[in-house]
Amino acid sequence: MTAGPIKAVAIGASAGGVQALLQILPALPATYPLSVLVVVHVPPDRENALVPLLGGKCRVAVKEAEDKEPVRPGVVYFAPSDYHLLVEADGSLSLSSDELVNLSRPSIDVLLESAADAFGPALVGVVLTGANDDGARGLRAIADAGGQAVVEDPASAYAATMPAAALQACPKAKVMTLETMTSYLLQLGAA
């Protein structure tokens, strides 16, 4: 399989995830050429406060994902609270209120598995800090589809369980600290 250019990054985060994202996303330049899709576990009853929080600190555009909108480069999309976020084969986004997956809605696996289908080798999957094992299957699916798999180093993560589970499911994933990961994502955008 030829390694074509990377078009999108799909990120999953849980406990401690907001701090991790605050370290990564503000580093991306306004002209970042990749699309970034993010699922963070948040309580279902609460309005998703991540978009205003990160939007105020990022140079790339940050928005809540809307049903059936096309994925654009240089935009960070957050799953709305209480909805799964999926990528369709034509590169548009879908929301679903299907049952919880891994006790979560949005679920990281749901995003990563559908993104693996849609983007194949043109995708980087990232599993950040968290205290459950959501994202492990999805990261494996990304690697199996020829995409790049990355986990936050469990040794330095706020909560090691989730990146460790992802690494176990997907042993060829690259292990990175948040600093290394940030330069890696910047490099992908510069290539």
Next chain:
Amino acid sequence: MRDGVEDLEIQLLLEALYQRYHYDFRRYARASTKRRLLLARDRLGFDSVSMMQAGLLHDPALLPRLLDFLTVQVSEMFRDPSYFRALREQVLPHLRTYPSLKVWVAGCSNGEELYSLAILFREEGLDQRTLFYATDINPSALQAAEAGVYPLDQVRKFTQNHQKSGGKSSLSEYYTADYGRAAFDKTLRSRVVFSDHSLVTDAVFAEMHLISCRNVLIYFDRALQDRAIGLFRDSLARKGFLGLGSKENLRFSSHAAAFSDFVREEKIYQRRES
């Protein structure tokens, strides 16, 4: 490896489902449909989607089991309490001016939304002049809706939602609890017509004053969403109301001009006069 075979199998199964049984999921948003079908494959014990297709073609008894995977939506009573509060405080004062009312819960699934509306209309004294239509494509969901029995552990959440929606009574007045289940008062459904109806293939059947269809359109692709919204436009009386899910809207629909925002943040629209 992506070899595309699984996607092809899914496409063929959906075609088989349509040609054999006339259930049309071909233009449902594919990513969710795929998840549901792969879950069905695993839970029903098939090695592949193709084997499930063969089973489906030759064994009609498999159809209802597959439909349960493809259609059942998880919901709760008074889901998004602010939606019901907006109906109560802003929409019902308009509906009150009509001598008789028709309300359509499109895609009623197991009936949570229907009972929520029936309780709301009773609390507001409109139930005796209202006829409700509760429709779905899944016969077993319609049966569950008609039965109106829910696990008691869900009812705690229903009760909280009801209170937050501005409920004027106690939810416990509307059900009896037994063996871990809550059976809702049958008088709530005495003015309800339960019916098989597909937003994909069926037509207008009555003139409505309120249509509530939440978290159904997100499962459709754009073209199908537009068909359903056209059906709602044609089904609504002038100045009738349409309520969608919190992440659904009419912005991209070719029928958008037929509606105005009524309560924008709750996705409640009003049919324009002309």
